[in-house]
Amino acid sequence: EAGVAQSPRYKIIEKRQSVAFWCNPISGHATLYWYQQILGQGPKLLIQFQNNGVVDDSQLPKDRFSAERLKGVDSTLKIQPAKLEDSAVYLCASSSRVGGFFAGELFFGEGSRLTVL
Protein backbone atom coordinates (compact mmCIF):
# COMPACT_ATOMS: atom_id res chain seq x y z
CA GLU A 1 0.00 0.00 0.00
CA ALA A 2 1.34 3.42 -0.92
CA GLY A 3 2.25 5.69 1.98
CA VAL A 4 1.53 9.35 2.59
CA ALA A 5 2.94 11.41 -0.25
CA GLN A 6 4.20 14.94 0.23
CA SER A 7 5.73 17.50 -2.10
CA PRO A 8 7.97 19.31 -2.49
CA ARG A 9 10.59 17.67 -0.28
CA TYR A 10 12.61 20.86 -0.06
CA LYS A 11 11.77 24.52 -0.63
CA ILE A 12 13.85 27.65 -0.15
CA ILE A 13 12.14 31.04 -0.30
CA GLU A 14 12.76 34.57 0.85
CA LYS A 15 10.72 36.14 3.63
CA ARG A 16 7.42 37.65 2.54
CA GLN A 17 7.13 35.18 -0.34
CA SER A 18 4.44 32.51 -0.41
CA VAL A 19 4.73 28.72 -0.50
CA ALA A 20 2.38 25.76 -0.77
CA PHE A 21 2.78 22.18 0.31
CA TRP A 22 0.78 19.26 -0.98
CA CYS A 23 -0.19 16.03 0.77
CA ASN A 24 -1.90 12.91 -0.53
CA PRO A 25 -2.91 10.60 2.33
CA ILE A 26 -3.14 6.85 2.26
CA SER A 27 -6.13 5.77 0.21
CA GLY A 28 -9.28 5.55 2.29
CA HIS A 29 -7.91 7.47 5.26
CA ALA A 30 -10.55 9.98 6.33
CA THR A 31 -8.42 11.92 8.81
CA LEU A 32 -5.55 14.15 7.72
CA TYR A 33 -3.17 16.12 9.95
CA TRP A 34 -0.64 18.85 9.20
CA TYR A 35 2.22 19.33 11.66
CA GLN A 36 5.02 21.88 11.85
CA GLN A 37 8.32 20.66 13.28
CA ILE A 38 10.96 23.26 14.07
CA LEU A 39 14.48 21.94 14.50
CA GLY A 40 14.96 20.45 17.97
CA GLN A 41 11.25 20.48 18.83
CA GLY A 42 8.42 17.99 18.68
CA PRO A 43 5.82 18.17 15.90
CA LYS A 44 3.18 20.87 16.47
CA LEU A 45 -0.32 20.17 15.20
CA LEU A 46 -1.43 22.92 12.83
CA ILE A 47 -4.71 21.53 11.54
CA GLN A 48 -6.72 18.30 11.50
CA PHE A 49 -9.31 17.41 8.86
CA GLN A 50 -11.98 14.76 9.07
CA ASN A 51 -12.93 14.16 5.43
CA ASN A 52 -13.17 17.77 4.14
CA GLY A 53 -14.17 19.34 7.46
CA VAL A 54 -11.84 20.99 9.96
CA VAL A 55 -11.71 19.28 13.35
CA ASP A 56 -8.96 21.31 15.01
CA ASP A 57 -7.13 24.41 13.79
CA SER A 58 -6.54 25.96 17.19
CA GLN A 59 -2.77 26.18 16.66
CA LEU A 60 -2.83 27.38 13.07
CA PRO A 61 -1.57 30.98 12.66
CA LYS A 62 -4.52 32.01 10.58
CA ASP A 63 -3.13 35.41 9.61
CA ARG A 64 -0.61 33.70 7.33
CA PHE A 65 -1.35 29.98 7.19
CA SER A 66 -4.24 28.36 5.40
CA ALA A 67 -5.11 24.79 4.54
CA GLU A 68 -7.78 23.08 2.55
CA ARG A 69 -8.97 19.58 1.74
CA LEU A 70 -11.71 20.31 -0.74
CA LYS A 71 -12.66 16.81 -1.89
CA GLY A 72 -11.75 15.02 1.31
CA VAL A 73 -8.67 13.41 -0.22
CA ASP A 74 -5.52 15.43 -0.84
CA SER A 75 -4.70 18.63 0.99
CA THR A 76 -2.72 21.83 0.51
CA LEU A 77 -1.07 23.93 3.21
CA LYS A 78 -0.17 27.50 2.26
CA ILE A 79 1.95 30.12 3.95
CA GLN A 80 1.57 33.72 2.80
CA PRO A 81 3.65 35.74 3.55
CA ALA A 82 6.41 33.61 5.01
CA LYS A 83 8.50 34.71 7.96
CA LEU A 84 11.94 33.55 9.05
CA GLU A 85 10.41 31.62 11.97
CA ASP A 86 8.39 29.49 9.53
CA SER A 87 11.55 27.58 8.65
CA ALA A 88 10.64 24.03 9.62
CA VAL A 89 9.66 20.62 8.35
CA TYR A 90 5.97 20.37 7.52
CA LEU A 91 4.68 16.88 8.16
CA CYS A 92 1.46 15.42 6.86
CA ALA A 93 -0.13 12.39 8.48
CA SER A 94 -3.27 10.38 7.92
CA SER A 95 -5.24 7.84 9.88
CA SER A 96 -8.09 5.47 9.26
CA ARG A 97 -11.24 4.80 11.20
CA VAL A 98 -12.58 1.38 12.08
CA GLY A 99 -16.29 1.24 12.71
CA GLY A 100 -16.26 5.02 12.92
CA PHE A 101 -13.55 5.07 15.57
CA PHE A 102 -9.91 6.16 15.40
CA ALA A 103 -7.82 3.13 14.53
CA GLY A 104 -4.95 4.25 16.76
CA GLU A 105 -2.14 4.94 14.32
CA LEU A 106 -1.04 8.00 12.39
CA PHE A 107 0.97 7.38 9.24
CA PHE A 108 3.41 10.15 8.44
CA GLY A 109 4.88 11.31 5.17
CA GLU A 110 8.56 12.17 4.77
CA GLY A 111 7.86 15.87 5.23
CA SER A 112 8.54 19.07 3.34
CA ARG A 113 11.53 21.04 4.56
CA LEU A 114 11.08 24.82 4.28
CA THR A 115 13.91 27.31 4.60
CA VAL A 116 12.97 30.99 4.73
CA LEU A 117 15.85 33.39 4.07
Next chain:
Amino acid sequence: DAKTTQPTSMDCAEGRAANLPCNHSTISGNEYVYWYRQIHSQGPQYIIHGLKNNETNEMASLIITEDRKSSTLILPHATLRDTAVYYCIVSPYTGNQFYFGTGTSLTVIP
Protein backbone atom coordinates in the same frame (compact mmCIF):
# COMPACT_ATOMS: atom_id res chain seq x y z
CA ASP B 1 -0.60 21.70 24.39
CA ALA B 2 0.96 18.34 25.26
CA LYS B 3 -0.36 16.71 28.42
CA THR B 4 2.74 14.63 29.10
CA THR B 5 6.12 15.06 30.76
CA GLN B 6 9.15 13.07 29.68
CA PRO B 7 12.86 13.21 30.50
CA THR B 8 14.82 15.12 27.88
CA SER B 9 17.36 12.40 27.22
CA MET B 10 18.40 8.88 28.22
CA ASP B 11 21.16 6.44 27.40
CA CYS B 12 20.90 2.68 27.18
CA ALA B 13 23.50 -0.01 26.55
CA GLU B 14 22.97 -2.10 23.46
CA GLY B 15 21.22 -5.38 24.26
CA ARG B 16 19.77 -4.10 27.52
CA ALA B 17 16.19 -3.09 28.14
CA ALA B 18 15.35 0.56 27.62
CA ASN B 19 12.70 1.89 30.00
CA LEU B 20 11.25 5.23 28.97
CA PRO B 21 8.96 6.93 31.51
CA CYS B 22 6.11 9.32 30.88
CA ASN B 23 3.95 11.29 33.30
CA HIS B 24 0.37 12.14 32.33
CA SER B 25 -1.21 13.05 35.65
CA THR B 26 -4.19 14.90 34.09
CA ILE B 27 -5.25 12.05 31.81
CA SER B 28 -9.00 11.67 31.37
CA GLY B 29 -10.96 8.46 31.36
CA ASN B 30 -11.47 8.41 27.60
CA GLU B 31 -7.85 9.18 26.74
CA TYR B 32 -5.37 6.63 25.48
CA VAL B 33 -1.60 6.67 25.87
CA TYR B 34 0.29 6.49 22.57
CA TRP B 35 3.99 6.09 21.93
CA TYR B 36 5.74 7.15 18.75
CA ARG B 37 9.35 7.46 17.83
CA GLN B 38 11.18 9.62 15.32
CA ILE B 39 14.45 8.59 13.83
CA HIS B 40 16.54 11.47 12.51
CA SER B 41 15.11 13.09 9.36
CA GLN B 42 12.10 10.77 9.21
CA GLY B 43 8.45 11.21 10.16
CA PRO B 44 7.28 9.83 13.51
CA GLN B 45 6.50 6.12 13.60
CA TYR B 46 3.81 4.45 15.69
CA ILE B 47 5.02 2.04 18.38
CA ILE B 48 2.15 1.07 20.66
CA HIS B 49 -0.87 2.40 22.51
CA GLY B 50 -3.06 1.44 25.45
CA LEU B 51 -5.91 2.55 27.67
CA LYS B 52 -5.35 0.92 31.06
CA ASN B 53 -4.09 -2.60 30.53
CA ASN B 54 -0.49 -3.40 29.77
CA GLU B 55 0.15 -3.95 26.08
CA THR B 56 2.84 -5.78 24.13
CA ASN B 57 3.61 -6.02 20.45
CA GLU B 58 6.60 -7.00 18.36
CA MET B 59 8.29 -3.68 18.99
CA ALA B 60 7.74 -2.89 22.66
CA SER B 61 5.74 -3.25 25.85
CA LEU B 62 3.64 -0.55 27.45
CA ILE B 63 3.11 -0.54 31.21
CA ILE B 64 0.41 1.83 32.50
CA THR B 65 0.07 2.39 36.24
CA GLU B 66 -3.20 1.50 37.89
CA ASP B 67 -4.11 5.16 38.44
CA ARG B 68 -3.13 5.82 34.78
CA LYS B 69 -1.09 8.86 35.75
CA SER B 70 2.12 7.49 34.32
CA SER B 71 3.39 4.87 31.91
CA THR B 72 6.62 3.24 30.80
CA LEU B 73 7.62 2.13 27.35
CA ILE B 74 9.95 -0.85 27.39
CA LEU B 75 12.21 -1.81 24.50
CA PRO B 76 13.31 -5.26 25.70
CA HIS B 77 16.62 -5.56 23.86
CA ALA B 78 17.74 -2.17 22.59
CA THR B 79 19.75 -2.01 19.37
CA LEU B 80 21.63 0.87 17.78
CA ARG B 81 18.67 1.33 15.41
CA ASP B 82 16.48 2.20 18.39
CA THR B 83 18.37 5.49 18.80
CA ALA B 84 15.61 8.05 18.26
CA VAL B 85 13.35 10.58 19.93
CA TYR B 86 10.44 8.88 21.71
CA TYR B 87 7.16 10.70 22.18
CA CYS B 88 4.44 9.88 24.68
CA ILE B 89 1.06 11.29 23.65
CA VAL B 90 -2.28 11.35 25.43
CA SER B 91 -5.27 11.60 23.15
CA PRO B 92 -8.95 10.70 23.27
CA TYR B 93 -10.27 7.65 21.41
CA THR B 94 -11.38 9.99 18.59
CA GLY B 95 -7.78 10.65 17.54
CA ASN B 96 -8.32 14.37 18.05
CA GLN B 97 -5.92 16.69 19.92
CA PHE B 98 -2.98 14.50 18.91
CA TYR B 99 -0.39 16.82 20.41
CA PHE B 100 3.28 15.87 20.60
CA GLY B 101 5.51 17.13 23.38
CA THR B 102 9.27 17.43 23.32
CA GLY B 103 9.93 13.71 23.77
CA THR B 104 12.90 11.75 25.12
CA SER B 105 16.04 11.44 23.06
CA LEU B 106 17.24 7.87 23.53
CA THR B 107 20.80 7.01 22.63
CA VAL B 108 21.71 3.33 22.47
CA ILE B 109 25.40 2.92 23.23
CA PRO B 110 27.44 0.06 21.75
